[in-house]
Amino acid sequence: xxxxxxxxxxxxxxxxxxxxxxxxxxxxxxxxxxxxDLEASFRLTRFADLKGRSCKVPQDVLSKLVExxxxxxxxxxxxxxxxxxxxxxxxxxxSVTPLRxxxxxxxxxxxxxxxxxDDPYMMGKIACANVLSDLYAMGVTECDNMLxxxxxxxxxxxxxxxxxIPLIMRGFKDSALEAGTSVTGGQTVINPWCTIGGVATTIxxxxxxxxxxxxxxxxxxxxxxxxxxxxxxxxxxxLDQPERWNRIKLVVSEEDVRKAYHRAMDSMSRLNRIAxxxxxxxxxxxxxxxxxxxxxxxxxxxxxxxxxxxxxVIHNLPVIAKMAAVAKACGNMFQLLQGHAPETSGGLLIxxxxxxxxxxxxxxxxxxxxxAWIIGIVEKGNRTARIIDKPRVIEVPAxx
Amino acid sequence: xxxxxxxxxxxxxxxxxxxxxxxxxxxxxxxxxxxxDLEASFRLTRFADLKGRSCKVPQDVLSKLVExxxxxxxxxxxxxxxxxxxxxxxxxxxSVTPLRxxxxxxxxxxxxxxxxxDDPYMMGKIACANVLSDLYAMGVTECDNMLxxxxxxxxxxxxxxxxxIPLIMRGFKDSALEAGTSVTGGQTVINPWCTIGGVATTIxxxxxxxxxxxxxxxxxxxxxxxxxxxxxxxxxxxLDQPERWNRIKLVVSEEDVRKAYHRAMDSMSRLNRIAxxxxxxxxxxxxxxxxxxxxxxxxxxxxxxxxxxxxxVIHNLPVIAKMAAVAKACGNMFQLLQGHAPETSGGLLIxxxxxxxxxxxxxxxxxxxxxAWIIGIVEKGNRTARIIDKPRVIEVPAxx
Numbered sequence: 001x002x003x004x005x006x007x008x009x010x011x012x013x014x015x016x017x018x019x020x021x022x023x024x025x026x027x028x029x030x031x032x033x034x035x036x037d038l039e040a041s042f043r044l045t046r047f048a049d050l051k052g053r054s055c056k057v058p059q060d061v062l063s064k065l066v067e068x069x070x071x072x073x074x075x076x077x078x079x080x081x082x083x084x085x086x087x088x089x090x091x092x093x094x095s096v097t098p099l100r101x102x103x104x105x106x107x108x109x110x111x112x113x114x115x116x117x118d119d120p121y122m123m124g125k126i127a128c129a130n131v132l133s134d135l136y137a138m139g140v141t142e143c144d145n146m147l148x149x150x151x152x153x154x155x156x157x158x159x160x161x162x163x164x165i166p167l168i169m170r171g172f173k174d175s176a177l178e179a180g181t182s183v184t185g186g187q188t189v190i191n192p193w194c195t196i197g198g199v200a201t202t203i204x205x206x207x208x209x210x211x212x213x214x215x216x217x218x219x220x221x222x223x224x225x226x227x228x229x230x231x232x233x234x235x236x237x238x239l240d241q242p243e244r245w246n247r248i249k250l251v252v253s254e255e256d257v258r259k260a261y262h263r264a265m266d267s268m269s270r271l272n273r274i275a276x277x278x279x280x281x282x283x284x285x286x287x288x289x290x291x292x293x294x295x296x297x298x299x300x301x302x303x304x305x306x307x308x309x310x311x312x313v314i315h316n317l318p319v320i321a322k323m324a325a326v327a328k329a330c331g332n333m334f335q336l337l338q339g340h341a342p343e344t345s346g347g348l349l350i351x352x353x354x355x356x357x358x359x360x361x362x363x364x365x366x367x368x369x370x371x372a373w374i375i376g377i378v379e380k381g382n383r384t385a386r387i388i389d390k391p392r393v394i395e396v397p398a399x400x
Numbered sequence: 401x402x403x404x405x406x407x408x409x410x411x412x413x414x415x416x417x418x419x420x421x422x423x424x425x426x427x428x429x430x431x432x433x434x435x436x437d438l439e440a441s442f443r444l445t446r447f448a449d450l451k452g453r454s455c456k457v458p459q460d461v462l463s464k465l466v467e468x469x470x471x472x473x474x475x476x477x478x479x480x481x482x483x484x485x486x487x488x489x490x491x492x493x494x495s496v497t498p499l500r501x502x503x504x505x506x507x508x509x510x511x512x513x514x515x516x517x518d519d520p521y522m523m524g525k526i527a528c529a530n531v532l533s534d535l536y537a538m539g540v541t542e543c544d545n546m547l548x549x550x551x552x553x554x555x556x557x558x559x560x561x562x563x564x565i566p567l568i569m570r571g572f573k574d575s576a577l578e579a580g581t582s583v584t585g586g587q588t589v590i591n592p593w594c595t596i597g598g599v600a601t602t603i604x605x606x607x608x609x610x611x612x613x614x615x616x617x618x619x620x621x622x623x624x625x626x627x628x629x630x631x632x633x634x635x636x637x638x639l640d641q642p643e644r645w646n647r648i649k650l651v652v653s654e655e656d657v658r659k660a661y662h663r664a665m666d667s668m669s670r671l672n673r674i675a676x677x678x679x680x681x682x683x684x685x686x687x688x689x690x691x692x693x694x695x696x697x698x699x700x701x702x703x704x705x706x707x708x709x710x711x712x713v714i715h716n717l718p719v720i721a722k723m724a725a726v727a728k729a730c731g732n733m734f735q736l737l738q739g740h741a742p743e744t745s746g747g748l749l750i751x752x753x754x755x756x757x758x759x760x761x762x763x764x765x766x767x768x769x770x771x772a773w774i775i776g777i778v779e780k781g782n783r784t785a786r787i788i789d790k791p792r793v794i795e796v797p798a799x800x
Contacts, residue, residue, distance in 0.1 A: 095584035097545045099603050101504055110547050110587050110599060145497045147510050147599065149549070184495035187510050192592040199510060199547065199599050203499050 018119070030258075031119035036163045044123060044164060045237060047153040047194035048114030093134040093288055096209065104203050109134035112149050112197020113292075116233050116344055117265055120164045124171025125269040127196040130291065130345035132179050135200050136276035137289040137348055139210035143200050146176050148186035151195030168196060179271055210279055212286030213307045215351040219285055219378035221312055222357055224275040224364060225267050225347025226396035227295060228323030231334050232257070232264035233344075235326050251325040260320050263396075267320070268345040274367050275348045281363070282356040290346030296339025299349060299385035311381025314339070318373045318394040339387045351378055371396065418519070430658075431519035436563045444523060444564060445637060447553040447594035448514030493534040493688055496609065504603055509534035512549050512597020513692075516633050516744055517665055520564045524571025525669040527596040530691065530745035532579050535600050536676035537689040537748055539610035543600050546576050548586035551595030568596060579671055610679060612686030613707045615751040619685055619778035621712055622757055624675040624764060625667050625747025626796035627695060628723035631734050632657070632664035633744075635726050651725040660720050663796075667720070668745040674767050675748045681763070682756040690746030696739025699749060699776075699785035711781025714739070718773045718794040739787045751778060771796070 018029045033042035097106040111131045115123050128146070135143055148169065152161055165188075176183050186198065202208075235257045238244035272289060279287060288302040295314070303312050317324075317337060327336035334341040352360055361372040373394060418429045433442035497506040511531045515523050528546070535543055548569065552561055565588075576583050586598065602608075635657045638644035672689060679687055688702040695714070703712045717724075717737060727736035734741040752760055761772040773794060 095545065095547075097584055099544055100542070101501075101603060104501055104504075104603070106545050106601060106603060108545055108547065108584070108599075108601060110549065110585070112549075112587055113589065142500070144499055145495065145506050145508060147495075147508065149510065149512075184497055184508070185510070187512060187597070189513065189595075191595070195589075195591070197587070199508075201506060201508060201601060203501060203504070203506060203603050 018121070030262075031121070036167075038160060038163055042118075042160065043237075043240075044115045044118045044120055044194065047155060049193070093137040093212075094140070094209075096138075099203070103205065105206060105209075107135060107138060107140050107202045107204060107209055108199070110149075110197065110199045112195050113344070115194050115196065116230075117261075117268075119265070120167035121171040121174075122265050122269055123196060124168040124173075125175040126171075126265070126345050127168075128172040128175035128179075128198060129269050129271050131198040131200045132175075132181075133272045133289040133291070133345055133348075135202055136272035137287050138212065139276050139279045139284065139287065140202050140204060140208055141273055141277045142204065142208070143176075143179055143181035143202050145201045146181055146183045147199040148172055148183050149195070149197040149199070150186065150188040151191030151193065152188060153194040154190055154192050156194070164194075172196075172198065175269065175271070179273060210284060210286065212288060212302060212351075213305050214285040215303075215306050215310050215312075215378045216285060216308055217310055217378060217380050218354055219310075219351045220354050220357045220374050221299075221314065221376035221378065222350045222352055222360060222372055223290070223295070223318060223347050223375045224272065224350070224372040225270065225290070225343075225370075226263075226318040226320045226394075227290070227341065227343060227346070228260070228320035228327070228336060229264040229268055229344055229346065230342050231323040231327050231336055232260040232320050234334075235323070236261035248326050248329045251329045252322045256322045257326075260323055263320050267347075270345075270368075270370070272348050275350070275364060275372070278360055278363055278367075279348075279350060282352055282360040284360075285351040285353070287348045287350040289348050290343050292342045292344075294335070294340040294342055295346075295349070296385060296387060299339070302349065302351075303381075303383045303385040306383050309380060309382065310378050311383060312376055312378055312385035314376035314385070314387045314391065316373060316375040316392045316394055317387070318371075318375065318396050321395045321397060324393045324395070337387075337391065337393070347372070349375075418521070430662075431522070436567075438560060438563055442518075442560065443637075443640075444515045444518045444520055444594065447555060449593070493537040493612075494540070494609075496538075499603070503605065505606060505609075507535060507538060507540050507602045507604060507609055508599070510549075510597065510599040511691075512595050513744070515594050515596065516630075517661075517668075519665070520567035521571040521574075522665050522669060523596060524568040524573075525575040526571075526665070526745050527568075528572040528575035528579075528598060529669050529671050531598040531600045532575075532581075533672045533689040533691070533745055533748075535602055536672035537687050538612065539676050539679045539684065539687065540602050540604060540608055541673055541677045542604065542608070543576075543579055543581035543602050545601045546581055546583045547599040548572055548583050549595070549597045549599070550586065550588040551591030551593065552588060553594040554590055554592050556594070564594075572596075572598065575669065575671070579673060610684060610686065612688060612702060612751075613705050614685040615703075615706050615710050615712075615778045616685060616708055617710055617778060617780050618754055619710075619751045620754050620757045620774050621699075621714065621776035621778065622750045622752055622760060622772055623690070623695075623718060623747050623775045624672065624750070624772040625670065625690070625743075625770075626663075626718040626720045626794075627690070627741065627743060627746070628660070628720035628727070628736060629664040629668055629744055629746065630742050631723040631727050631730075631736055632660040632720050634734075635723070636661035648726050648729045651729045652722050656722045657726075660723055663720050667747075670745075670768075670770070672748050675750070675764060675772070678760055678763055678767075679748075679750060682752055682760040684760075685751040685753070687748045687750040689748055690743050692742045692744075694735070694740040694742055695746075695749070696785060696787055699739070702749065702751075703781075703783045703785040706783050709780060709782065710778050711783060712776055712778055712785035714776035714785065714787045715791055716773060716775040716794055717787070717791045718771075718775065718796050721795045721797060724793045724795070737787075737791065737793070747772070749775075 094109045327334040494509045727734040
């Protein structure tokens with residue numbers, strides 16, 4: 001194993017520069033490169049040409065492979081005949097592997113991507129929350145270990161590296177701590193683009209995870225975070241780019257964009273852990289997290305894995321305030337209202353018994369102070385998902 | 401979790417193109433791009449500007465971070481007071497984390513790097529063997545799960561991608577199968593450079609791993625694979641580059657280089673699993689695997705972790721035939737005889753009781769058909785390692 005590179009400077013102190021002595025995200029000031037002795041023009045997001053979904057290989061190409069992997073699994077199932085737990089996870093958010101030790105199984109996931117916000121500390125937090133989210137989507141609330149995967153951009157000066165990498169690592173480790181787990185190692189390499197990600201691993205009893213294949217007719221769909229993170233992140237970058245900004249300035253103010261950007265960072269860095277815990281309390285029938293393939297992409301994937309002949313119909317789209325208008329002003333570029341806009345570290349999309357859904361939403365808001373929304377229903381069908389023609393857009397928050 | 405990208409073509413058949421119907425590596429033909437409908441000039445190694453150690457962040461920078469991580473651990477040790485097993489692994493090959501479940505612990509490692517051979521299938525096997533090697537270095541012989549991490553180069557044509565990526569994946573998965581484990585998922589992104597790596601995870605009883613801190617005066621050091629993989633890989637690339645080739649053609653023939661290259665691929669793709677199993681049989685006092693920081697770098701790291709006041713003295717350097725001469729002809733470029741030449745998926749460097757070492761070497765040769773060598777001794781000292789002034793170079797194999 002190799003270990004993350006960094007200078008041993010006090011990254012904690014550095015990480016607190018924007019905290020104004022207050023760790024609450026709400027009061028966190030924007031990342032100020034100058035305060036860290038970097039050029040005012042420093043932008044972390046410039047260390048990669050791709051962001052969000054664009055760094056993913058297309059879903060159809062992936063699904064082809066999933067088939068070929070699935071075959072390998074059927075073979076392996078034979079080896080696991082003596083084990084009660086089937087191998088699952090292909091095409092789902094985590095892999096679940098039966099272990100040699102009494103009834104336990106290994107739930108594991110990995111993810112990494114490129115910088116999409118300019119605050120290195122927040123980028124680290126978001127990357128960690130994003131990796132953990134795959135566990136939470138399976139209803140797993142305890143993570144036993146994390147590894148960090150970092151690529152240090154060849155284009156970074158030594159000074160930039162020595163400021164940015166410790167901040168990213170600190171953010172990642174702070175989120176891990178918040179999740180009740182820790183980072184015991186990882187790998188860092190030099191790479192043209194800056195890459196950030198990790199591995200999350202849990203060893204648990206089968207009753208600790210929820211196989212997301214149990215939706216039934218009459219269930220409703222709950223979403224635990226608003227959409228529009230990618231739109232907000234892009235709009236914020238356009239503040240530096242007059243020609244792009246001119247395309248949206250008629251529908252949104254600079255302050256709207258800054259607020260949306262901070263809401264997006266707040267949302268992306270939020271753990272889906274309580275959402276996962278409540279899935280057990282309210283008997284969720286399955287869940288996935290909304291990330292690179294957008295709400296509809298992940299909804300379709302979840303629908304395709306259902307045991308029952310059901311399909312998902314989505315009526316409501318909660319979106320970070322003003323970002324729906326921005327998306328419209330950009331024509332088809334984001335496909336936000338079509339459900340294709342990539343999200344990073346998005347919310348959980350959960351199938352809940354109708355009579356439990358309202359209580360779930362009320363409970364999560366009580367515990368977290370964040371809203372969740374009933375966005376659709378589960379009806380009889382052929383394991384597909386769709387958004388109705390004129391979905392209702394819910395501005396989040398309703399007003400400032 | 402995302403999944404490896406690939407077209408669902410029959411990568412197995414493709415992988416067998418060079419097999420001549422015989423899966424034995426010895427009889428494997430060189431990778432032929434044309435046989436896969438690629439340009440004759442296709443070279444996988446051209447999809448990254450860095451190779452071997454150069455993709456690593458310098459060891460001194462890493463060690464600084466290791467300190468800062470170590471602090472986090474001491475804190476966590478408090479949380480684990482009730483657990484008999486201490487958290488270890490920082491600066492070692494794996495992390496070991498106590499679990500919530502009866503006395504079990506999680507042993508985990510990750511590694512990824514850039515293509516260093518031009519045969520995609522072999523590259524996949526080498527990457528897998530390299531990740532697993534960290535487990536084997538801790539004496540762990542069973543791997544419960546693997547994840548694959550792939551970066552598809554933005555410079556690859558779609559055709560190249562569709563040929564190369566499935567071959568890499570097949571090689572990786574074949575090695576995992578050979579190791580008695582399987583790949584249940586991973587992540588694939590698009591990246592300027594092609595990257596290949598993975599995660600290896602084991603859940604085991606404390607008696608299944610060997611904490612590598614128990615060397616005592618009088619022990620001897622055994623190495624299970626020859627050095628010089630990096631030299632062989634570079635020399636082979638120089639066959640295409642007259643100006644580089646001219647620097648070494650006086651000391652080595654083209655056939656020598658091709659033989660060395662295939663020995664290197666054979667060696668790098670070989671699992672250290674039997675070497676790990678025999679560590680238990682012959683009461684090894686500790687071990688590490690020789691990779692990016694070279695023999696001396698890893699020997700020094702292992703020495704620094706010893707409980708007793710010992711140091712390591714290395715007298716013998718087993719080197720792939722003719723590669724010592726090539727290294728000398730290149731002046732200080734490789735620092736092979738100084739112990740600094742990076743290796744990929746190198747052998748285990750093991751501290752064994754003197755009276756057991758010969759039996760260990762005989763046993764591994766009997767089981768694997770590959771030699772291991774006693775290369776040094778453990779004496780009283782300050783936890784450092786050194787190579788004597790005029791080490792004896794052992795040509796491997798002695799003759800053809």
